[in-house]
Amino acid sequence: MRIEKIKIYNYKCFDGWFTAHLNNGVNILVGDNEAGKSTILEAANLALTGILQGRYLKNELSQYLFNHNVACNYIGAVKKGENPHLPEICIEIYFDTDKLPLFEGNRNSEKVKACGIFYKIEFDSTYQSEYERLISVPEELTTIPIEYYKITWKSFARDSLTARSIPVKSVMIDSSSNRYQSGSDIYISRIIRDDLEDSEKVKLSQAYRKMKDSFSQDESIKAINKKIDEKAKISEKTLKVCVDLSTQNSWESVLMTYLDNIPFHQIGKGEQCVIKTNLALGHKKSKEANLILLEEPENHLSHTKLNELIKNITDGCLDKQIIISTHSSYVSNKLGLENLLLLHDQNISRLSDLKKDTFDFFKKLPGYQTLRLILCKKAVLVEGDSDELIFQRAYMDSNDGRLPIEGGVDVISVKLTFERFLEIAENIKKPVAVITDNDGDYDTKIIKKYKAYEESDCIIIFADKRNELNTLEPQFVDANKEDPKKLCDVIGVSCEDYTTPDVLSKYMESNKTKWALKVFESKDAVKYPEYIKKAASWCNE
């Protein structure tokens, strides 16, 4: 059994419905900061365990769980004297199986037969009259009246659920640490508990009870109790100290996990992360499926540890589903490009959605460049190394010497494969600029070649119309025609040797990288062709 998809409605950064279809094994979630990677992990874990940030959400509802726009629209409408529908949050998890008929029904947003569960935060209509009184004075309503909300946690068959009855055990592994009062880590206790068979759980709680009993039977405790009782002669009743026997599952909150005699929460974050992941990967219960949610593992792992973790994941994920959020192109590349889920603007796309030959093309690439395109904020595609150097410098000159990458702009040299990259960019709506030569035929090489992207709202082509200036070098010479001596100085030739623009650009063409590097490293700024300057200012739009 596996999770087919997760749908999220109005939760945190998701305004309206968001759907994420999941792969069988590894799912690598990439996307910008604030794109909602962590929110997806959080929502999946909440719907499967009822727990948010280590606590049962039931008693800790807050209006900040709601999407900001949704909340604002609601309050705005109330202020206008309208009677808007109270916002609600919903998370749906669809299971891909016919082995769980108990969870089958049509109580899902698609209103079709499906197997799964939903977790909903909604208005409790038993408070209807209180609510009506509240909105009769609209000025006083400044937030969603969360105190009138309830949580509905049910299967698609409309049966109420408990965390125990859900057949998928979710394990959240993130950098935060949520501990019981005693210090034992909630997640690690859960991971261990979820892996125990019922009979083992019974044995464990019996052993714990026995331990508590023997504590109170100990001679020294008896002596203490005698003393207490004598001192406190308040009534006929006896007063004594004892271990708390009241809670049923208290072993979970009291037992502590140790690694080499060191309490688990005292060991390094990286080590914690690796151990939790390995424990979760090791779950062997056949009746239940596992979902492992791993948040940015690169954050607290050394390169070697990260490598180790990734190896464990690829080896151990055969019968498990894993969602990893990451910013690391290394992690994504190691775990396989075909498993990438690219998150952008409340949408998920995958490389496998691309044309087959494009996908195959990228599969052959080391992957690093693809990911650069995916992970950057904006990308500038150039043909070769000299174009890359010149553009970087042009950008720096208009941005107080900062490199493009510092502004989230990645300059990628793609040789002659512009179209492949543009297909991805179009797919994931990534703002991309192309800087290219007109090769002496603007109509064919630019207008016709990039016709498909004419209407695109994320792709823009920068090239010069003048066919006589067919490549970067004549363009560059032309841009500096007012002061050819300065250009010659910068690129390290004598202007007496190269008297006409033609000879100068011939020289540059046969020393491509050399002159470009000189320009890049020069103390003095030169002038840049108009189309390159435009591209540089597009980066800051």
Next chain:
Amino acid sequence: MLLNIQNTLKRQLLGAMNNNTLIIASAGSGKTSHLVEGALRKSTESVLITTYTEANEREIRNKIVSKKGYVPSNITIQTWFSFLLQHGVRPYQSVLNDELHDVDIGFLLSNSRSGKKYDSEGNPISIGGRPIYWGEKDFFRYYFTKGKDIYSDKVSKFVCKVDQELKGELISRVSRIYKNIYIDEVQDLAGFDLDIIKSLFKSKSSVMLVGDPRQVTYLTHHTTKYGKYSEGNIKSFVENELGKRIKCEVDETTLSVSHRNNQIICDYSSRLYSNLPKSTACKCGACRVMDDHMGVFIVKPSMVGKYLETYRPIQLRWDNRITVNSNYPAMNFGESKGTTSNRVLIYPTRPMANWIKDNNAVLSSEGRAKLYVALTRARLSATIVLDYEEGDMFEGKRINNYIIA
């Protein structure tokens, strides 16, 4: 030819899948024990045990707990209505009407036909003294109260309609959840309940029905649908309505002997249902107790106090409007179903009294069933409170020393 072979194959397959039985049981034959033992034998497969009354559901639960110490996790026990609500109504409740998608559907027990029309002042509308009802076209008013509670007499119809709309998906879901479905006191089911049973027979689940056609003291609802089978005639439903492709074996022998009643009570109570096989008392040594007051008796109202003091029977009555001796315990006929007492004292209704005097007298099917239940509660003696004169004739026999059978 090919088609024929295919059909034969299909039938064999279906035969192999359907392992359905109807067990006709008589009172005191150990119905519940049989059912519970069957369920406990299925230690690995999922089992649903369902029955109409809450009292019987409790009885089944208690029996399992007393045998096993707990209810094993593969066994689910719930009343018929709770089963219908959980697995029949809710999973696909909005298939018939989209407005139901987000509604929490509740349940209203309705003892008479539901969905009466009311006028603006809240009085029932009637024509010629007969009330008027909402029809199926007024979907919500037909099936539901204003608060979206589904009426108990319509719930099985609702379930059938949904299953039809889903081309059998609803029942398929149930059969994938429960490999074995046991229905106790099946004679209480009526109308569309029988259609559900039929669909369950057709499904992959093995279905076992247990019931006593003589004990129809309650019905899930009153309906004209399958009316001829509603009076305990489940056997002929199984024989006539299933068609060739659905199989259900009828077993009238396994539970035919009474471990409770002695032969005199068996014989006398069998007179109420002359068309059905007579019940016999078992010959187990452990069940048989000898006593000097055994059989069926009558006692004059004036002698009731003395009789109660001497024999300490439990008093059985139609309902609590009937005056009994408040110093001794009493129960309604319907309530007493499933219970066992050494002795009972029965306060008969007028038609019951007439029948006792003359077995050809008219007695409604409900009255008949309740008298049967009352008589068959007793292990030793069943005594009827009835005024008579010494020398009166009962069923052609002169009363002699209180003994009528």
